[in-house]
Amino acid sequence: MNKKGLLVVVSAPAGCGKDTILECAFEACNNLHYSVSVTTRKARPSEEEGIHYFFKTREEFEQMIQKKELLEYTEYDGNFYGTPRKYIPEMLEAGKNVVLKIEVEGAENIKRIYPDCVRVFILPPSFEELERRLRKRGTETEETIKNRVGIAKIEMSFVKNYDYVIINADIEEAVKDFTAIVQAERLSAKRGIPVIS
């Protein structure tokens, strides 16, 4: 049976280690592919165009909206984030598991468009630890850190809409959790029962 791919929606407050978890999970699984989002936020030094995001100006982003090139978009912490319309359907059809990193409101939008998507929320072990990790990153101002912790607390109220919750207390365990979710969902009978003869 050639099963369709999974759409895995991953949300996490900034500083939860989402990118590291996904990077390790991509190394461990050979069938994980990103849906690269579009954003108006500035690239961090480690981020590459077309790999981590498509970085756009606000004008370019607004043009994409007008041309209906975005499946959904939302504003988060003063920047726009959007999901390109064209990649996801063809990847899923080809049996590829697609990972979409997206904040909580975007995840709601995606759920409406793809009701079969698997939603994973990653939490820090505590808000204190989250603040510590954001500070350690060294790329954010003190104001941004406070702001992000505040947003994280608000985002907590969305966790109930997700299918799975991973607490990133230990990166290796969190990676195993993530890959187990993808593997188990592929075996889920609700996604199609294999026929043997």
Added chain:
Amino acid sequence: MNKKGLLVVVSAPAGCGKDTILECAFEACNNLHYSVSVTTRKARPSEEEGIHYFFKTREEFEQMIQKKELLEYTEYDGNFYGTPRKYIPEMLEAGKNVVLKIEVEGAENIKRIYPDCVRVFILPPSFEELERRLRKRGTETEETIKNRVGIAKIEMSFVKNYDYVIINADIEEAVKDFTAIVQAERLSAKRGIPVIS
């Protein structure tokens, strides 16, 4: 959060490698515990009382029924199989993940009593391969083998009632599938959302 344990119901046609998969999964996970069933069938040479089954005579089994010591019981291929009432609730309450090997009708009964249970069905890659494996076992008569393959084909119609389907084409992969299911289900938001502070 101290989550309750999972009740994992595992069904598979005889010869699918269920016991080997579970044995390896128990080695890989430290939180898996058997609910040992009661049966009137004869012990195979490799089977131990209280580990694989509680082996009873038909009279003893009937007494257990009368004393309401069984959660459920059913007849399969001329023998009775039952689930003792007393172990499962206390193990789940203590956060232990309990594995219950049971045939398809027993699984239906358990689902009614424990609606939150996770049901896993293990399939052989083909019926031809199933027959080959049963023959290789060397403990069954030719008539029993034909009978068991016939039962397996009937059991296929129950697969749709299960949550997950594993095809045991490769034992290592099947073990990973099983442990991924247990791990993912523990992270499932429907089983309780962790609270951080």
